Amino acid sequence: MKKEIPWNLIIQKLKHDITAEEEHDLTVWLAEDNHRVIFEELQTLWQKVQENAINYTPDTNYYWKELSKRMKTTEVKAEPSVHKTRSVSFKRYAAVASVFLLIALSCTLYIGINLGRPESGTQVYTNLSGKSKVYLSDGTQVCLHTNTSLSLNTDFNDNSRLVNLLGEAYFDIKHDKDHPFVVETEGMKVVVHGTKFNVTSHPDSANTYVGLVEGSVSLETSKEHRLMQPGEMATFNKLNNALSIERGDVHFMSSWANDKIIFKGKPLGYICRFLSKWYSVKINLSPSLSDKYIYSFTLRHETLEEIVRIMARLNPLEYNFDEHNVLTIKEISSTNP
Template structure:
């Protein structure tokens, strides 16, 4: 049985508020070398932030940028009016460091199947996005609340992975071994291609967006293979078991993971939808602005601050970063 990260125990340990019973439970979890490695990474980052907080003289933007850089979070280019004390800023930063450290070295675990003498490698990404390189060289980006698992005999006889959540795949070519993704209600098979799958357990639908190459898929009630061409999206309804195939701008469906994103005459509403997925943040836009302006530009490695400043420089909008982590955009 796979053990999840005991965040409540870890935070209590780092805050030195853990009781003896919980300390024993945490010690049992830490007896696994991989769990210990993950804990040590979290503790190092936590301690760095706490050191900055003690006896600090005001430079909050400077040290926040250091934490942001380690966590792949947006930096602060100019200091704004402070709404919290210096110590509160770093308390928040420390909490973010612990909760989002999975975006850097996301949690992985191993379970054993003693009947087949194989084990399963499992990766879970909690927040943001994380990259996994599989044994065959395939690259997989995992979105928030996503788990990817495969047996440790991967690539010997087959290339099979199990997915819960959303992931973008760049599959290494191997004409002798198909790459198969098992997900909720639909299986996708390829030899080498780029595609995005969204299959969260709570969602009523599973979607497959094909960017390059060709994929075949089967569903829970139809073992006969159907095929997608680049630019097509297959949507499987988990209740009706029906599949619809449409042509869409599939680049936008995978824009949360791809290195660059090109917007050509895109509305602010559509751009904000992409930014929300790309940076895992809620963006609320005034209804009258959603289709009022069109934009053409290319994203590379800019953070959310830089992108919003660019948008505001093209057309007159105002944006606000709220204490709850959301963003509001108004005229």
Template sequence: MKHDFWINIINKLKRGESLDSSLLLNDKKAPSVDLQKDVEKIWNMIQYKASSFNPDKEKAWEIVNNHISEKVKCITISFQWIYRSVAVVILLIAISSLYIINHSDKECPVVFQYATLNGKSKIALPDGTQVWLAPHSEIIYANDFSPENRNIEIKGKAYLEVKKDSLHPFFVNVDQSLVKVYGTSFSINSTKEELVVSLLSGKISFQKTPIDNPFWINPGEAAVLDKSTGNAFIENTDAYFNALWAQEKLKIEKKSLSEVVKYLNQWYDVDIVLADNLKDKYKYTFTITTEQLDEILRMMSRINPMEITYDKKNVSIK
């Protein structure tokens, strides 16, 4: 089918490969050589334009936040940040679905939902707390949130730097659990299988439910809740690594390929499978800021020979 050729072409471009038209010349249904060259030029131009795109998310958030008055009863705001092009879709930033759900006098939460194909969103709360949200994650808080009333809900994956206030604890509701914070940096990762709360600095307590006894967590520890069994426990962890994805840059210094893959998996939220014979091979030093995964992998493959295969969210290197 002609459609299959375009899928083939798009997959080649996504992998950073040049189009080899000679492979298609014998098939009458194949796109013409000139058309394929035009598509490749357009693709390269799009990637070049998109590579310099760096949206000012904090400014956008400030504008939206300033438009929310205290009299608003219930608002749902959905943000979708799409950083790079997919196939021939160039670039889209959508701020959508701003609407009033309820006109009654009853107050209900203001819901901020962020969804990205990659990247992260940073939110500054009214009390000075900073929250980083991973793709497809949410933050929810009520209209009356203030430095004296600090209560939010997180869905998905987040990293928080909570403004210290010994008189007014900061509460985070995640699933059915409750985290009580006293001025702290920590990460939350809630999946279908488990909930992990990792502490970098400060002091927090964790409760499976608001009526359960709290677990106290020290820096370098994590509270883990197994959702299939309901069991919760404290374990030692690399809290910095768990929050790595929220940092401004990733610095790799003389790391083996297996170590690089470990960091790339965390940074890009992917699953890279590395062949056993390559695990202890090669050493890399580089810094990542806004580069896409395929850019980094192409750079690595130019330095050392390796075969890279993409399958949706999974990547294999051999």
């Protein structure tokens, strides 16, 4: 039963943001077994959240375990959604945004209120696949990319607006002149009062990257304190604490956080650059193919495998994902009969 719960459809229904096609899929699922009972329980939890949880920030991991016990599940883990979101391959779903939002914004919050758990400690949001949006209590919106964790104290917005980032995230910061928003990465802090910017700081990378889209931010390291202007990109080396700032393509850097990307008559090489960023996957493309084929389409929530499969139908291409999810695209070699 656990592997069949369509979390994404349920969330869209509870948020009153469900399409006709999604409504149909959900109706089919509700008609089976005791699925309606499960949905009604989740609906009740959601309503309780709206009524009672104005300023409460839950401990996600703790409350998800408690919710799992109440629902008599035997494993505590995020389930893949029946309604698929983006991932590097249709076989490789680890966690999806729907489960993330459900845990962070609904059931966990309700359980925390009813169990009377103290509002103290650390809140951790983790996204393993695709992208997930987090809405913080101060009004800030954070979009998390693949393999990213965001942590903050549960007194966030009371004493300070400090978060710690591992991975990549796009921030749309709610303005507050009296309480600067601080993103802490390994060896560097990004301090802002209200702006839009992208931060990439993976633990297995020697560098942290910051791209400023709007507003202004300051970067603080053990050696220096520097200001950034819109359109600038910063590179911080974690090994030697060197910091450099220069003009760059900040819109490409944060393109993965958009709801969609429209390609009109773009070559395969150009498109693969965006696909690599969008899906957070390495793509090896044969150099001869970079400008050979032109495509026009809109990228939304399709899987990467779906995109390249369609391309391979239109042109003589072959592709494969290796064990590390590296995608290789090359032209099908023609042979004479």
